[in-house]
Amino acid sequence: MARLGALGGGWTRRRIRIARLLANAPYLLLVVVYLVLDVLRGGGFAAEGGVGVAIGVGLAGALLAAQPREADLDDDPRSAGGLWYGIVAGLGVLIVLGAVTSLLVTLIRMRDNLGVRDIITGLLLLAATLVLVAWPVLGTVLRNGAWRLALVSLGAAAAVLLMIADGGSLAETSVESVHYVGFGTVLWAAVAAAAAAPSVRRAMREAEPKAQWTGAAVKLLTVTVAICAVEVALLIVRLTDAYARGALVFSLVFTVIYVIGALIVRSALVQAQANARFVAYGVAGALFLLGLVNLVVMAADSASAVSYEQCLKPVDDQDRGGRTFPSVV
Numbered sequence: 001m002a003r004l005g006a007l008g009g010g011w012t013r014r015r016i017r018i019a020r021l022l023a024n025a026p027y028l029l030l031v032v033v034y035l036v037l038d039v040l041r042g043g044g045f046a047a048e049g050g051v052g053v054a055i056g057v058g059l060a061g062a063l064l065a066a067q068p069r070e071a072d073l074d075d076d077p078r079s080a081g082g083l084w085y086g087i088v089a090g091l092g093v094l095i096v097l098g099a100v101t102s103l104l105v106t107l108i109r110m111r112d113n114l115g116v117r118d119i120i121t122g123l124l125l126l127a128a129t130l131v132l133v134a135w136p137v138l139g140t141v142l143r144n145g146a147w148r149l150a151l152v153s154l155g156a157a158a159a160v161l162l163m164i165a166d167g168g169s170l171a172e173t174s175v176e177s178v179h180y181v182g183f184g185t186v187l188w189a190a191v192a193a194a195a196a197a198p199s200v201r202r203a204m205r206e207a208e209p210k211a212q213w214t215g216a217a218v219k220l221l222t223v224t225v226a227i228c229a230v231e232v233a234l235l236i237v238r239l240t241d242a243y244a245r246g247a248l249v250f251s252l253v254f255t256v257i258y259v260i261g262a263l264i265v266r267s268a269l270v271q272a273q274a275n276a277r278f279v280a281y282g283v284a285g286a287l288f289l290l291g292l293v294n295l296v297v298m299a300a301d302s303a304s305a306v307s308y309e310q311c312l313k314p315v316d317d318q319d320r321g322g323r324t325f326p327s328v329v
Helices: 013-040 053-066 082-109 116-141 145-169 185-195 198-203 209-239 246-270 276-300 308-312
Strands: none
Touching (some): 013 053, 053 185, 082 185, 082 198, 116 145, 116 209, 145 198
16 A cells, blocks of 8 residues: 555655554564463473463564565665564574573482483484574575575465364374473474565575576585484484384384485485486485374374373373473474
8 A cells, every 4th residue: 555655655665664663563562471471380281371372473473474575675785684684594593592591400400310312312302403593594594585485385284284184183282381391393484484584585696597406405405314314313313112013113113115206306406417407306205194194093093192182281180101202393
């Protein structure tokens, strides 16, 4: 309406950008309030603290609505990056700090019954956060356009997972707290939404579009291999202390197949093979179908997968076999 002149001549591009921010400020403030409340509440299952899908998906939507569109930006080079570049970096730091803090808080709370397996699992979960979020955020902050595209793709996947997890499609619920290990995954979609801002895209170093998209695919595949390595380690740890191992073994085999497929596609793209695109499409389709099968198997065999809810219960209410950390998604 402002661009059509319906609001008068005083509505400049800068005023439009401010109006977008103010219109979404109440939701952003609500998120801050609930994050603070979660920090101030005590630990334990009965605390009824934590944040969930409303934070993960809602905050991403609010950030998409608050960011300026391409037509709202000035031609001034200073309009590149700016506030939204800082938001990407800030959310990345918040996710890492939340993951580290939640791990330390959980380890301290479990100190009387803490085992080597618990420490290893907690460190692996922290490594997963660093691989999935900190690595792409760091690449984006360093103005690498391929990493920005990879971050946006990961955030879109995170948003889908958040929306289906609580509906029972996954073996995990989607409530997190700084008092439970693994806090921060609900913010993945939000940091990706901030990275999608046109001003952040402008801040990236110049690169040929085709090379940038190919680079983004290579970086996503690199992240895939790294996170699968973490998942293999987690599955091996869980296999050493599990009674029903069928689904865990299947998931382990599936993860190894995933790594092999990712390495094949990555090699084809890096070497710029003539048929690299078709190889990527074929392998991606096959792995997508395998992923659906893996979800069904893991969700159906609840005895073999420790749910998030079990991990939120106080240590005293669980037996030795149930006291563990949640797995990577």
